[in-house]
Amino acid sequence: MTSRISSRTRSAAAAMLCGAALLAALSPAHSAINPPIHMTHGIEYMSGGIGSDEAELMETVAPRWPATFEFAIKDHKGADFAAGVHVTVRSSNGTALLDDVVSGGPFMVARLDPGTYEVEARLLGNTLKQTLHVLPGAPARVAFVWPAGTDMASAGTRAVQ
Template sequence: MTPLISPRARPLAAALLCGALAFGALATSAQAAFNPPIRMSHGIEYMSGGIGSDEAKLMETVLPRWPASFEFAIKDHQGADFAADVHVTVRDGRGVALLDNVVAGGPFMVARLEPGSYQVEATLRGQTLKQPLQVVFGTPTKATFLWPAGTDMAAAGTRAVQ
């Protein structure tokens, strides 16, 4: 019987197979364990998450790779807790909603916004905060929304902000 792989090529084939298996296992375990889904609204990709320490670390890692990022927290005199279930609307310079009342499932949200001027509204338990956002090509832009204590003291999955 003739072998499928020549004896001289077996070490290379074995190394390639081991490398592919290791890469696949790493990619699969990282995505299965931590990656929140990328969603779309009006043609704009966005992702939100950060509940739990592993997912928070992942979101903090990806923030610089997205043109726009948002962080949500509740502040009192002792510190701050991350906020979740925040309703977010992003409007372009003409007032058109690109992200229209999407829900951030965790304290972080990222969006693939084109360079330009935007108005961002973030609503938590009926309290809306607004701020402008200027996205510049090649420079990640971050907006932080900080509600006063009492806004959502029972927010599930919160974590202290450093």
């Protein structure tokens, strides 16, 4: 009787092991990893969004950060997200808080205190500027969209879905 239980136990364990191996094989090879958080002049920021998993992760975390910047290149057919954008954020008195930091993807988030900021985004010699108002407890978001003709091959882009 003991050998029967033992063989049944071995069969059940083998079946469970095969099932676990099958689940592991069907799982994604990797999951999105948070891009690193950087700090300059006492301001934390994070950028990323290359690939659908990382873009989804950045969209998920964005509401938890006071400021979100999005970068894209648009033509009459649609838009492509842009990476490698040089970003400068200045306080209302002109002090550079983020000074020429480079985005690692089409999204950048920053821990800015409530206030008004001038944000400058440069992509391959084309500069866009916008004012950003960060209110207490309410995340602010601004999109920088360059017109077609900006050299997308060097910008590191992916199609907007």
